[in-house]
Amino acid sequence: MLRSRIIVCKIERMNRDSKPFLLTVEQIREVDRVAIEQFGMSGLVLMENAGRGAAEAISEVLDPLSKVLILCGCGNNGGDGLVIARHLYSQGHAVRVWLVGETNRLSSDARSNYEILSKSSVSTRWIR
Numbered sequence: 868m869l870r871s872r873i874i875v876c877k878i879e880r881m882n883r884d885s886k887p888f889l890l891t892v893e894q895i896r897e898v899d900r901v902a903i904e905q906f907g908m909s910g911l912v913l914m915e916n917a918g919r920g921a922a923e924a925i926s927e928v929l930d931p932l933s934k935v936l937i938l939c940g941c942g943n944n945g946g947d948g949l950v951i952a953r954h955l956y957s958q959g960h961a962v963r964v965w966l967v968g969e970t971n972r973l974s975s976d977a978r979s980n981y982e983i984l985s986k987s988s989v990s991t992r993w994i995r
Contacts, residue, residue, distance in 0.1 A: 940967050
């Protein structure tokens with residue numbers, strides 16, 4: 868319980884003027900676990916927030932006419948990439964997505980985002 872409070876306090880103290888800090892894979896997993904187990908957030912919500920935030924940061928450095936290729940695996944990081952693709956596309960960027968693997972290997976949340984993206988005009992291609 869104490870560890871989760873420390874993580875939450877660190878998150879609450881972050882703002883746009885804070886210096887960014889890096890978390891280890893284990894720390895990120897712990898933050899996700901606390902968000903899901905103690906705060907009742909779904910993995911899909913976490914994926915949406917992560918992807919939207921990444922897309923905002925990426926769009927700040929992209930030329931408006933840039934063409935974007937996003938490579939995605941079948942796990943949750945790949946799902947983040949699918950969310951990023953959707954948000955960059957909605958901002959007017961020319962986006963393509965290449966997915967590595969098999970459709971039946973998509974994690975549940977990545978599959979949800981793949982299905983959402985498939986209804987858009989974003990070009991997707993599977994690489995097996």
